Amino acid sequence: MSATRAPLGLYIHWPYCRRICPYCDFNVYRARAYDTDLTDALIADLSGWAELAGARPLTSIHFGGGTPSLMSAPDVERVIDAAHRVFGLKSGAEIGLEANPAEADALPDLARAGINRMSVGVQSLRDDALKRLGRDHDAAKAAEAVRVAQKVVPRVSVDLIHTREGQSLADWEMELTEAIALGTGHVSAYQLTLEPGTAFARQAETGRLELPDGDAAADFQELTDQTLAAAGFTAYEISNHARTRQDRSVHNSLYWTGGDWIGIGPGAHSRLGCALDGGRLAAEARAKPGAYVSAVRETGRGSEAEVRLTAPEEFAERVLMGLRISEGIDRAALEDATGLALNSARIASLAQDRWINVTPRHVALTPQGRLLADRIGGELAEPG
Ligand SMILES: C[S@@+](CC[C@H](N)C(=O)[O-])C[C@H]1O[C@@H](n2cnc3c(N)ncnc32)[C@H](O)[C@@H]1O
Ligand code: SF4
Incomplete structure (x- = not known):
């Protein structure tokens, strides 16, 4: 397929979080004062991509992180407007955002800014587990955030983490059933992974954290699939379950099917074209927010490395x-x-x-x- 006709997605990385969870190895930084320079840089970077990507309307926009629910609604709206201006949006395009429960109150404004799908980082509906995961919300707050999201956008997903320390299969089945009862059309259920360099990895090395072993992890995965299937969900991806085709994530599907996307924001990745069209372009933006903003100011682009993938x-x-x-x-x-x-x-x-x-x-x-x-x-x- 020629690059200029293929669907195109836009990923925006907002790298700030209120606090850093001990299991997370994404490109994240503790939020201090609001970064007022980053949105201007995102918009300039987006414009810089237009020539490389070719003029084609976007099929999806995804605000990820980090915690993009910490972005101000006017900044979210400015980025969406810029995407309209520079690329245009296909009718009905998915405009998704990852929302942390602590920002439940901000979700109505984010919906008014143009977001039409939210994935809420519930992670667990057990207070002790949320504490161990270093989260800044309890289960009641997480459920409240899901209810707010359901009121303000038509498509909502719940993010959960299983195979946690001390977790039993019986309790996970109950917890997942409670999460399903929240009534969203989409559930992402991730197995807790120990990522090198994280606090959890260090705790595991020194015996302060013991996760269920490989066999137990397979049991959690099987139980997750069975419980969600019995509730009418299809596991359309290893960790992602949707009630209907319309509930599936359009944006993530681009990643899984070799689609094209532009990534803007600190550390964001991009992929464009294919090997037989002169090599698939793989780009990675500068990881540190300050370096990213400076690179965009100096060169009009945030990329640190751009290579053509071999076949x-x-x-x-x-x-x-x-x-x-x-x-x-x-x-x-x-x-x-x-x-x-x-x-x-x-x-x-x-x-x-x-x-x-x-x-x-x-x-x-x-x-x-x-x-x-x-x-x-x-x-x-x-x-x-
Ligand atoms: C990078 S986070 C961004 C969303 C948001 N900041 C939050 O914490 O809810 C996206 C999702 O990745 C998952 N995740 C991150 N690190 C993980 C890990 N080590 N193991 C399993 N899931 C993980 C979490 O479920 C999280 O909701
Ligand atoms: S899991 Fe979410 S809130 Fe926690 S550090 Fe990672 S991106 Fe930030």
Whole structure:
């Protein structure tokens, strides 16, 4: 597909948080005074991308972080207006924002600024677990934020974390059932991962934190899938569950299907085009907010590194991402973009062991394969 006709998404990274959670390794900084320079830089960076991305209306905008619910509503509106002006928006485009429960009161203004989908960072509905996760809200506040979001935008998702220290399967089933009862159309349920360099990783190294082992993690994943399926949700991605197709995240689907997106804001990543169109462009913006703002002022762009991915690099990315979704890897799209094909001997052997389902169009993980997605992805990431 030619780059200028492919769908295009816009990601905006707001890197500030009230406090830094001990499990999080995203590009985040403690919020002190409001950063009044960042929005101007975001808008200038966005304009700088227009030539590279080609004139095409956006299918989605996503405010992520960090905590973008700490952005002022006028700043959110200015960024959305700039996106309209520079690229235009497809009718019905998804405009999503990650909302922390502590900002429940700000959500109506953010909706008025143009946000039409919110994912609320509930994480848990157990107060002791929220404390251990270092969160600045309790379960009642999280549920209140979900209710506020449901009043002000048509599409709401709940983010949860499972496989926590001391968590039992029986209590997780109850907690997840309570989360489902909040009535959102979308639930993201992530397994708690120990990310290098985080406080939790250090605690685990010194025995102050003990998470359930690998077998238990698989049990949590299975129970999560079963409980959500029984409530009518489809696991359209390993951690993402939607009641209907319309409830699925349009923006995240771009990441999983090898789509194009521009990322603006400190540390944001971008991907444009494909290997057969001269190399897929992979860019990463400067991580520190001050350095990002200075780079945009000096050069009109926030990128620190811009490279063209080789066909095998793009192949590996598409395979690892495509395996995450229920439809699986679109084999024709993979070959069209990279000129490379999956290794047929490896596919046959993984299919025989029931890790993957294979059709002429797709290669997808089986339910048991989903529990070993990374390992299977590693095996398929080298072309045949
Ligand atoms: C980067 S956060 C941004 C959202 C928002 N700041 C919040 O905390 O709710 C996006 C989501 O990633 C998930 N997440 C972050 N670190 C994680 C980890 N180490 N393990 C599992 N999930 C994680 C959380 O569920 C969180 O809602
Ligand atoms: S989980 Fe959310 S609130 Fe916590 S540090 Fe990461 S981005 Fe910030």
